[in-house]
Amino acid sequence: MHPLLIVFLVFGIPAGLALAWVFLRGSESLRRYILTRIALTVPMVIILISVVFFVLRVMPGDVVSSTLGPKASDAARANIMEALGLDDPLIVQYFRFLGDVVTFDLGDSFIGARRPIVDELGERLPATLELIIPAAIVALGSGLLLGTFAAVRRKKPADYGLRLYSVIVYSMPIFWLGLLLRLVFSVWLDWTPIAGRIDVVTNTTLERTTNLLFVDAILSGNWAALSSVLRHMILPAMTLGLVLSGVFVRLTRINVIEALQEDYVAAARARGIRERVVTYSYALKNAMIPVVTVIGLQVAILLAGAVLTETVFNWPGMGRYLIERISSRDFQAVQSTVAVFALFVAMISLAVDVIYSVLDPRVKY
């Protein structure tokens, strides 16, 4: 089975079941809302990939000159343009691409070995997921904990320190933070590997099924590979996660502060419930609702951040792939990657909205 399909099944089946569960249990208006959102995803993706398609075509430069440089003779250039279908009218190329997207074919890459793009994404998408999922856990986990901690110690040194931290990490360029962490933890302290997803030699022992190395290592019982994967994951995930944690710290802090002033919190305290329980079970739970809405927005930023993180840490994911292919004007790969990104963000956005309705029963659609 194709790794890309496995990845979609791994994430898609639970998400689909959860959506179905919400759909079946939800109100009529919620069901209508979900169907509307799914329907709106289609034009959203089409508009996005159309914009990308036409913008790429008006950019200067072409794939043949870019890849062959001064060795591209006129005849070779013409042959390659014909072979790639780039000499067809723009509208023909456009509908051919839409056809590729609809059939989940995505066509072949324009450069290198002209491999099917689904094969290339089958290698790259799992790498990116293996980066952004732990990064999201770091961002959300540290954001919620530190934000709540700051709210509880409002106007105390810890609060000021955490507010300062959130501003600093959010405004820090990802590549700079990555280089800094790499210098400290990999070069000076020698605690973590310098780059990559897995040790070079260990990689040769890992049987790949999903290309999610974490999953493949567990499936094959290769604990040395699992260890290596986890050690390689630490710095990239921390880099990306810490930068995004700044938003969550500030958001959580302000919402927990507001929640702590609500009547139900005062009532809980009056009933003698421990302050920690009041804070984390009552105030934080309610403060989570606006945080959840921001998670959906942060996914796009997470993917954008992955582009830089992957470059710094030699992580062979979608972000690096996108940069390489934009540079070489591989239109087919770029527009297909953007289409996959768009679908991914759209699905997360839908999931967040649905979760929002579950978390806050007051929300009506």
Add this chain to the structure above:
Amino acid sequence: MKLILLFVVFAVIAVACSSETTETTEATTDTTTPTATETTTTPTTEPTTATTEPAGPRTIIIGTTDAVSSLDSADAYATADWELIKAFNEPLLRFQPGSNSVLEPGIASLPVASEDGLSWEVTLRDDLVFGDGLELTVDMAVEQLNRLMDSDLQASAPNQVGNTLAIPYVESIEAVDDRTIRFNLLGPAGFFPQILAGAPYTIAHPDFFALDEMNLLPEAPIYGLGPWIITENTVAEQTVLEPNPYYTGAYPAKVDRIIVQRFANPSAMADAVREGEIDVAWRILGSQAADELKSVDGLTVETIPQAPIRYLIVNHADGFVTSDPLVRQALAAAIDRDELSDVVFGGAVTPLLSPVPPGFLGANEAFEDAFQAPNIDLAVDLLTQAGYSETNKLQLDLGYPPEHYGVTTADGVLLVAQQWEATGLIDVNEIAQEWSTYVSNCTNGDTYPVCVLGWFFDFPDAENYLQPFIEGDGLGTMVLCPNDSCGDATTTGIDPLLGQLLLDQRAETDLDARAAIIEQLQDVYADEVVTIPLWLEPEFIIYRDGIVGDGSLPNPQTLNIGPDFEFVYSVLDITD
């Protein structure tokens, strides 16, 4: 629930921290070779893991920033592609590792030319077996070689340059007897043996590379007639090579495994070799990173004696200021190549004083002889003759790519601009453009009067540093002539003598006579300023202590990478 969560977190941390020491695992090697390839592996978190573990598998990890785009010898053209192809498949002839392009037999004997120089014959060794046990026959060899000549197959080639070592020179390829192959040429070509040492002249395995279809990246394992088998190939990450048990050639593998690890950028590769995650860093690092690594204990940094060239296209087409020969000569006269070498490269590069680099047959210093550059007085005199003055300066657009050739090339181009402006008669407008846009503008012939390009030979002979620059429109490598304003496009748009000399040197079989023609050709080239050669771009190899080349061959200090730029993995060894 909380306890379970805590346990999971603890377990994950424990696993992550558990293997800081050497481990032994079994490699998954899916080959059908008769010898069982059960090997053990050692993670490379320690700097010299591969070099200090006497009992384990002897693995060398080579880092590279090069990507592999094709392993089909009928299509491949990039340096990285050829390097891998020659690792798993041996060409008819080969260059002695580390030498200055000394030819020696590969899978065939050294070629013999007919009296008229129009055909060459080679005899195959009689013990040739592919890595999976398939025996090679002469008919099979000829069929596979003819993939280079098959117009239908070549029309489907993605890169359209893989056959450039065949179509311009070869008319047909045929079997003479059960071991002999004859190449019938379109015209005399004294450099043809060098061409036969290229990756296109390897015999591709017919089960992987069908006669009627290109197969750029076959699924591993990939077998050939070379010392290695490619047992794994992950495009964006790594290629794993293990010894070919059927190899009987001159350079059998000395270690159990080579892993070629790919990096996104030179800085990531430099960090990896500094921290011991790879054993060798080879292509493309840049002089600044190489310089920094010189101070790292346990690393050797070596400069490869000969490398790609950088040169300036000077547009001869009507409408450009550089169509005036006086202007072109003035630009050539004002360049200080020693300053370029010292300031930009810390003295690490060799100034290039002719289109043909030193070491090649007939190479001279034609631009030095013609201009004694830097010669500001001559430049000013020529510009004055061309009608320029301090109040009427030459306005010159200079295009360059800030990233494609690395920061040093960009710095070098900017320094050239300063040198020109130092004449007091030139105003330079430096235009930096991203590569995709830049290369189109530079080669279409109607945008820049001057722009910079790099060139790396397809085969190591002076011909390959002259023909691409002179033939066509005569504006430099593949640069087009706008509006057909450059003269006779079939020979040269500059001086017809250049085209004639090019043909003469090809037909000449006497080496001394050929060298004399090439020297004359370079002199005319310099007078016309067809292009302006700048410098030989340095390339570096960095390796850890314990990795050695073959001491019986030239240049062991560069792991036997010589001026021909070939990295032969099978000469590599690990000392205890």
